[in-house]
Structure formats: structure tokens, C-alpha cells
Amino acid sequence: xxxxxxxxxxxxxxxxxxxxxxxxxxxxxxxxxxxxxxxxxxxxxxxxxxxxxxxxxxxxxxxxxxxxxxxxxxxxxxxxxxxxxxxxxxxxxxxxxxxxxxxxxxxxxxxxxxxxxxxxxxxxxxxxxxxxxxxxxxxxxxxxxxxxxxxxx
Amino acid sequence: xxxxxxxxxxxxxxxxxxxxxxxxxxxxxxxxxxxxxxxxxxxxxxxxxxxxxxxxxxxxxxxxxxxxxxxxxxxxxxxxxxxxxxxxxxxxxxxxxxxxxxxxxxxxxxxxxxxxxxxxxxxxxxxxxxxxxxxxxxxxxxxxxxxxxxxxxxxxxxxxxxxxxxxxxxxxxxxxxxxxxxxxxxxx
Ligand SMILES: [Zn+2]
Numbered sequence: 426x427x428x429x430x431x432x433x434x435x436x437x438x439x440x441x442x443x444x445x446x447x448x449x450x451x452x453x454x455x456x457x458x459x460x461x462x463x464x465x466x467x468x469x470x471x472x473x474x475x476x477x478x479x480x481x482x483x484x485x486x487x488x489x490x491x492x493x494x495x496x497x498x499x500x501x502x503x504x505x506x507x508x509x510x511x512x513x514x515x516x517x518x519x520x521x522x523x524x525x526x527x528x529x530x531x532x533x534x535x536x537x538x539x540x541x542x543x544x545x546x547x548x549x550x551x552x553x554x555x556x557x558x559x560x561x562x563x564x565x566x567x568x569x570x571x572x573x574x575x576x577x578x
Numbered sequence: 579x580x581x582x583x584x585x586x587x588x589x590x591x592x593x594x595x596x597x598x599x600x601x602x603x604x605x606x607x608x609x610x611x612x613x614x615x616x617x618x619x620x621x622x623x624x625x626x627x628x629x630x631x632x633x634x635x636x637x638x639x640x641x642x643x644x645x646x647x648x649x650x651x652x653x654x655x656x657x658x659x660x661x662x663x664x665x666x667x668x669x670x671x672x673x674x675x676x677x678x679x680x681x682x683x684x685x686x687x688x689x690x691x692x693x694x695x696x697x698x699x700x701x702x703x704x705x706x707x708x709x710x711x712x713x714x715x716x717x718x719x720x721x722x723x724x725x726x727x728x729x730x731x732x733x734x735x736x737x738x739x740x741x742x743x744x745x746x747x748x749x750x751x752x753x754x755x756x757x758x759x760x761x762x763x764x765x766x
Contacts, residue, residue, distance in 0.1 A: 432762065436754040438726070463765040471707030474700055476727050478618055479609045488600045491626045495633065 588636035614657035
């Protein structure tokens with residue numbers, strides 16, 4: 426059997442703990458094939474990890490939270506604490522976004538300074554303003570997205 | 579309370595029926611959302627929204643399938659809608675996960691404490707698989723997630739997706755081919 430067949434068996438969830446000829450063949454192959462071994466680890470532990478945040482007991486506060494959300498959806502009053510929590514939750518990514526934008530501006534500036542050197546033969550006169558415009562456009566979009574997200578939530 | 583009574587109660591906007599529904603099915607709805615989103619805050623928010631939607635649209639339930647089938651269907655579709663509508667947002671979230679302990683890692687309840695290398699490796703494997711699943715076409719993604727994470731049999735997936743059993747088999751086969759295509763080059 427080739428690697429493709431073993432990878433299919435891994436995705437089918439072949440149980441290595443079962444005493445079958447298929448399981449034995451796969452186990453032997455995994456001992457000698459590093460790429461199938463890596464594939465098996467990603468699939469098996471990936472699936473296990475993806476299922477690990479599942480719940481098995483009820484959240485006793487869920488019904489009340491749903492009631493609050495439902496009743497407030499018309500008035501919009503009770504959604505404020507939730508909004509604060511959301512802002513706190515998104516603070517790290519927003520800080521990251523701001524840092525990325527600043528980094529973009531700084532890098533853009535560095536590139537423009539470099540490309541706008543008069544002794545660079547290949548750079549035409551118009552290149553620098555075009556690049557600058559692209560940079561501005563990208564930054565406008567980013568801040569508009571952040572603003573939209575904040576106002577929409 | 580039988581399922582028929584529960585549905586009648588929901589259509590009549592009965593408070594008791596509404597609470598019974600949330601008590602009986604919140605784990606199902608939350609786990610489906612979590613399976614797709616891999617984020618407990620988003621899954622919790624979406625679970626609330628789905629129950630509100632069910633409450634508002636109970637009269638649309640045709641009664642030709644089980645209530646759980648209907649909830650699996652709504653939860654899967656709403657989860658994919660959520661992902662579709664939040665693609666830009668996910669970018670920032672993923673960026674921040676480089677610096678902040680990842681949601682998935684935090685929620686893992688392990689019997690033995692893991693060292694940081696092990697934890698990182700597990701997160702990395704989980705991320706690779708999740709990214710590969712995220713690239714699947716939506717129907718294949720629903721079939722694969724419901725089967726592999728929710729452990730639903732093909733027959734039930736067929737009902738949830740309103741397709742035939744051979745169609746689910748075909749979706750699963752194509753999902754596996756696509757996952758191999760995505761993962762194999764990364765792992766070589
Ligand atoms: Zn191999």
C-alpha cells in the first residue's frame with residue numbers, strides 16, 4: 426500500500442488500538458514514514474483538540490442571557506454591558522491593527538524614501554506618488570473597517 | 579413533555595416550552611457552533627442568537643423531521659453565515675492569537691499538565707487541521723464537521739443537509755480528498 430491509501434485510512438479514523446490487519450499495517454507504515462506520521466498526528470490530535478472545547482453540561486445562565494438579549498433587542502438598552510465586554514475582548518486585535526497600520530506607514534515611508542532616490546535609474550518620476558496613494562488607500566480601508574466594526578457592535 | 583407538545587408550546591410562545599427547549603438543546607446548539615467556530619465566546623453569542631431565531635420562527639417548523647435535525651441544520655447554517663460575515667474580523671483575531679493565549683488552548687481540559695512545547699505543538703496541529711477544513715467548500719465542511727466532530731452518522735447528516743445518503747458519502751469522499759491535498763504538501 427502507498428502513502429495515499431494510509432492517509433485515507435487515517436482520515437477514515439482507523440482505530441490503531443483495534444487488533445486488525447489494517448491497523449497493524451498502518452502502525453508499521455507509520456513507524457517508517459515520517460510524512461504519514463505527521464499527517465496522522467495532525468488529523469488525530471487536531472480532531473481531538475477541535476472537540477475539546479465542547480460542552481457536556483448545561484450553562485445555567487444561558488436561558489436568562491437569551492431572555493435578556495431577546496427582550497433588549499428592540500430597545501437596545503440591555504446590550505450595553507455586552508458591548509463593553511466586546512470592546513474589552515477586541516482591544517488586543519485592535520491594538521494589533523493599529524500597530525500594523527503604523528508599521529505599514531513607517532515601512533511605506535522607508536520604501537518611498539528608498540525608491541524616490543534620484544540616482545535610482547529604473548524609478549520614474551511618477552512612481553513615488555502612486556505608491557504613496559496605494560498606501561493611503563490601504564490605511565483608509567483599515568481604519569474604516571475598524572470604525573465600522575466598532576459602530577456595528 | 580413530548581416533542582409534539584414542545585413544538586406546540588413554542589408556536590404558542592409558551593414560556594415553559596421555551597425554557598425546556600433551551601435546557602434540552604443548548605448543548606447540541608453550542609457544540610455545533612463551537613465545532614465550526616472553534617471559539618467559545620462566538621459560539622456562546624451565536625447559540626443565544628439561534629435560540630432567539632428559533633423562538634421567533636417556531637411556526638415555520640414543518641414537523642417533517644425531528645427538532646434536533648432542525649436545530650443541527652440551523653446551527654450549521656448560522657455558523658457558516660457567521661464565518662462568512664466575519665472574515666475580515668478573523669484576520670485580526672488570528673493576528674492577535676500570536677500574542678494572546680489561544681482560545682482553544684485555554685479551553686482544553688487535560689488530565690496531565692502539558693509543557694509549553696507540547697501545548698504549542700497541539701495548538702499548531704489543531705490550527706493546521708482547522709485551516710484545512712476551513713478551505714473546504716461549505717457542503718463538504720458541514721458534512722465533515724458534523725461527522726468527525728459531532729459524531730453524527732451519515733444517515734442523520736443526510737437529513738440535516740436535506741440530501742440523499744449517497745450525496746453525503748460523496749461529500750465526505752471529496753472532503754477527504756481535499757483535506758489530503760491541503761495537508762500533505764504542508765507536512766512533507
Ligand atoms: Zn507514508
